[in-house]
Every structure is written in C-alpha cells, then in structure tokens.
Amino acid sequence: MCLQALNTLALPAVAKQFLCFENEAQLPELQEKIQTSSKRWVLGGGSNMVMADTVDALLIHMQNKGIRLIAQQGDEVWVEAQAGEVWHDFVHYCLDQGWYGLENLALIPGTVGAAPVQNIGAYGIELQQVVHAVKVWDFLTAQYLWLDTADCQFAYRDSFFKRAPQGRYMIVAVQFKLVTAGAWTPILRYPDLQHHPLLQKTPITAQAVFQAVMAIRQQKLPDPAVLANAGSFFKNPIVTTAHYEQLLAQYPDLVAYPYQGQYKLAAGWLIDHAGWKGKRLGPVGMHKNQALVLVNYGGARAADVAALVQQVQQQVFELFQVQLEQEPIAVQ
Incomplete structure (x- = not known):
C-alpha cells in the first residue's frame, strides 16, 4: 500500500500491511491481524510523521466519524468526537454549535485522535486544557480504557501515548469540556492575535478569534496540498x-x-x-x-x-x- 497521499510530507512510503478503521465492529478483525504483525502504527491525517521508504508494520488508518453532545450543565458542555474526524472541521463544528474553547487551535492539520498524542497547541492553548477523557483500545488486553487528563500525562508536545510501548494503544474517541458564550473569555496572549485587525473591535467573539488564527496560519504556513x-x-x-x-x-x-x-x-x-x-x-x-x-x-x-x-x-x-x-x- 503506497502512503504518499496519506502523509502531508508526501514521502513515497509503502506499508507492508494496511487496514482502514471505520467502526468498532472491525476490532475482532484488527485483533486477529495484529497477531501476524510485529509492529503497528496508527495513522490519522499523516501530518506529524516522517515515513521510511518501507514501513515494516501494520498501518491502521483511522477513518471512524461522529460528533455528539454528551452533557450540558449551565455554561459547560461535554462533547465527544471519533478519532477519525478531521481536527479543523471538528473545531469549526463546535463553534457553529456555540461550544467554545478550541478556536485558538484552528487549522492545525490532522485528526481528533492524533491531537492528544502530540498535545497539540497554538496561540496560548494546549489540548490538555480542554480534554476531558480519551477512549483507547488496548491491543495487549483487547479491551477499552478511559483515560482522564491525569492518566494522559500531558506535557509540552508530549503525552502518555508518545511514551507508551509503540503500537499498544489506539485512540478511538476523545471527549472535550468546552463552554458556551456566558463562560467564554478570549485568550490573546500572543502579539499576532493582540494586533490582528479582526480582534480590534469589542466585544471580541470566538468566531473572530477563529478567523484571525486561520488568517495568521495561512499567511505564515504553506498549505500541504500545495507544498x-x-x-x-x-x-x-x-x-x-x-x-x-x-x-x-x-x-x-x-x-x-x-x-x-x-x-x-x-x-x-x-x-x-x-x-x-x-x-x-x-x-x-x-x-x-x-x-x-x-x-x-x-x-x-x-x-x-x-x-x-x-x-x-x-x-x-x-x-x-x-x-x-x-x-x-x-x-x-
């Protein structure tokens, strides 16, 4: 399986084994496959990987989809997204629903499932500040685990998932704790945001922060689809x-x-x-x-x-x- 279109560096890698994961009904098949593979990698958007010419492993491409509101209490909301959801699309969806807290993380490439691994961060926010829990499949014990933020051991661009035995866990879904307008305050610590034209009017909205972050990133960073x-x-x-x-x-x-x-x-x-x-x-x-x-x-x-x-x-x-x-x- 050629992976050039599945990694944003467009390296012409080849995987010896490949499986597209779309729903949890595939887990028995996946557990069977791992018995014949010495290594496995979980692939989201391929945006944070440098792939060797030959990936001598089972590569699992996360394509499971779904977003749901779990609970709401006052101005706080709990939202769950499946690991295969595109991260930026998820951020946009939450804003459209009036669920705020992710706007500074707009336009970061990759998937929801990959976000906790790297503890993605930008413009004054790290993922650990908004994660409620992470649902993982443990290949060793063939069972689900729910990890809270303490279990995830988040640090700067780091997490439990990066330090765990390679290929043991697969993130299936992530739950987030967000807020509605009544409890939201903008995070504008970075000068690029403080001076952005979209954020000079009051009151500042989450949508304006979202648009400003996108504009800054598009100005500074090349689109992987182009370069x-x-x-x-x-x-x-x-x-x-x-x-x-x-x-x-x-x-x-x-x-x-x-x-x-x-x-x-x-x-x-x-x-x-x-x-x-x-x-x-x-x-x-x-x-x-x-x-x-x-x-x-x-x-x-x-x-x-x-x-x-x-x-x-x-x-x-x-x-x-x-x-x-x-x-x-x-x-x-």
Whole structure:
C-alpha cells in the first residue's frame, strides 16, 4: 500500500500491511491481524510523521466519524468526537454549535485522535486544557480504557501515548469540556492575535478569534496540498533562565516566552538566525516564510529529510548551544 497521499510530507512510503478503521465492529478483525504483525502504527491525517521508504508494520488508518453532545450543565458542555474526524472541521463544528474553547487551535492539520498524542497547541492553548477523557483500545488486553487528563500525562508536545510501548494503544474517541458564550473569555496572549485587525473591535467573539488564527496560519504556513510539509518540524526548546539571559545579552531580539519557571525559545527564530530560512538541501528545505516548517519541493525521501534535520540541528547548536528536537514521529 503506497502512503504518499496519506502523509502531508508526501514521502513515497509503502506499508507492508494496511487496514482502514471505520467502526468498532472491525476490532475482532484488527485483533486477529495484529497477531501476524510485529509492529503497528496508527495513522490519522499523516501530518506529524516522517515515513521510511518501507514501513515494516501494520498501518491502521483511522477513518471512524461522529460528533455528539454528551452533557450540558449551565455554561459547560461535554462533547465527544471519533478519532477519525478531521481536527479543523471538528473545531469549526463546535463553534457553529456555540461550544467554545478550541478556536485558538484552528487549522492545525490532522485528526481528533492524533491531537492528544502530540498535545497539540497554538496561540496560548494546549489540548490538555480542554480534554476531558480519551477512549483507547488496548491491543495487549483487547479491551477499552478511559483515560482522564491525569492518566494522559500531558506535557509540552508530549503525552502518555508518545511514551507508551509503540503500537499498544489506539485512540478511538476523545471527549472535550468546552463552554458556551456566558463562560467564554478570549485568550490573546500572543502579539499576532493582540494586533490582528479582526480582534480590534469589542466585544471580541470566538468566531473572530477563529478567523484571525486561520488568517495568521495561512499567511505564515504553506498549505500541504500545495507544498508538502509536516507543519512545525521542531519543538520550541525550553532552557533555563540563566541560559535565556545569556542568549538575550548576545541577541537582544531573541524571541522567547516564560514557561514554568524557565523559558521557551522560538525554534523558528533560532533556525532563521542560523541561516536556514528559505534555504534548500536537495529536494527539501526550510520554508521561506516560516523557518520552522520543513518542506518537500518534490521527490524527497526520508533520507533527504534526515540529512536536512541533522544540518539544521548542528548549526543551531553551534550558535546557541540549544539542541532542537524533531516534532514529527519517525515511522518505520
């Protein structure tokens, strides 16, 4: 099964085994299949993966759909979405229903089921702030588990699911705790939002935040359907206050944000100042408008991506003594 159309970096990977998961009635068949596969990967939108030329595993493509309101109490609502739902479409749907809290996460590529794995975040919001529970299938015990936010062990771009034995769990559905208009307040900590024209009028609405986030992302980030990419390719590194102050003294325009007693540096700024913004290495490069985004100009394979990553990491470390960590998962 060729996976080039199923990963946003458009790498021409091939999976030895492939199954499209559309509903829970397929679980007996899936449990039978895993007995003959040594490894398995769960694939959502393919937006956070770097695929090897050959994926020697069973690849499970999540295509289960459905969104439902579980409960409402005052201004609080609980909503469940199946893992195969497209993330941005789900955010849009919630806004249309008057369920708020996800608007800062608009236009993030991928699926609902992939969102907790990465603990996706943007413009002042992380998924852990709105997740109520995650429904998973445990391949080892062949049973369902419900994990609350503590069980998920969320951290910056990290979760229990990333640290669990590879291929043991499959996220089937995610429940969210959102609010209606009476309890909603905008989160506008990032300067891009504070200064956006759509957010200069009062009262600010969730729909206006949603539109502003989309406009900012569309201006800064290439559309994977037009120019293949995996979104933000490196995590924003977290450094000590002493390291931050040392860098700030040397680079007064350093972009950073306080984070849990330390500082989170803007990886895009580091890459840009290392000279990689808009620079190519063969068929891949760092995008001309956003240095944090690695793009495939056509014909790239996993080895091309790895070579570029190694050079960017090396030069950033030489300049700033900061080790960049790749965000997309290596699928082999």
